[in-house]
Amino acid sequence: MTVSQSSFQAALLDPSLAAPNGLCNPDGQQASKRYDVYRNNVAVSLTDALVAGFPVLHKLVGDQFFRAMAGVYLRKHPPKSPLMMYYGEEMPQFLRRFQPAQSLKYLPDIAKLEIAMRRAYHAADATPIDPQRLSEIAPNQLLSSRVRLAPALAIIRSDYPIHAIYLANTTADAPAPIMRPETVLVTRPNLDPEIHLISQASASCIATLMQGSPLGETLTDETLDLGATLSLLLGQSAVTEIY
Known part of the structure; x- marks a missing residue:
């Protein structure tokens, strides 16, 4: 069984989804643990890119809030380009709708x-x-x-x-x-x-x-x-x- 690119990407940014069926290691065994590690690494990398791209925003809300917010953001707005210096272009619109941030207009x-x-x-x-x-x-x-x-x-x-x-x-x-x-x-x-x-x-x-x-x-x-x-x-x- 092969894994479709869409199912691989969908689960990659949503930890509530199980690893795609048919994802196997070289021994032919289900590679769900490896996928979870990879998924976590991707989320951390994207979050770190947002921290680097929005240092003042990060300072204003604090690290814990920002990283939790980034987890929501990256699921709604996955990267459209491999150039991470441009990641986060939708952040202003996202913040206008993000309820936990409404007290800081x-x-x-x-x-x-x-x-x-x-x-x-x-x-x-x-x-x-x-x-x-x-x-x-x-x-x-x-x-x-x-x-x-x-x-x-x-x-x-x-x-x-x-x-x-x-x-x-x-x-x-x-x-x-x-x-x-x-x-x-x-x-x-x-x-x-x-x-x-x-x-x-x-x-x-x-x-x-x-x-x-x-x-x-x-x-x-x-x-x-x-x-x-x-x-x-x-x-x-x-x-x-x-x-």
Whole structure:
């Protein structure tokens, strides 16, 4: 008897299921114990990948809670790729529905932030422009110019203080979070991602630029400090072309 791939995979992530029938060792004996060991190793490996991918989330809920939650997650969302650095993409949606985590409403957005930082780390390299390039453009041409931004760039908006929560769990002597909405810009100026607290106006400006719109179309919000926003992008090596 042969074992189907579907039955092998189904039982692999669900310890309540018995080892598939027909799974035998080289001696022709039922290999249920070997399968159980393998199943446990797979679950531990996937859980460890989630711990590595969501260090702040792991710290916020504690190791015991996180590993129990990961056991539920991996059964609902088995890996779609052998690249474990991308495992956990469905975590924000999962957390919104995971009843034991409902008292911490900011967890899905913390997960989104950590996913964005992971994507930024693995994003394609991009060569930034010389900041002097901006000053060489005539003022009457600047507003019709477009900018190309680095692939690592991401904006995360939240009703919760995700920037402050992240810093409080990763930086010594960081101030305690104040409950308020925060918007975060993820950049990667060098090897490692960085996060920056930005205004809603700056976030809308950057999002508009990411869509390929000219600079002039970002000036719909009178509270926008365009100079400061561009300085941040240039200082973070996030502008790769002005055209």
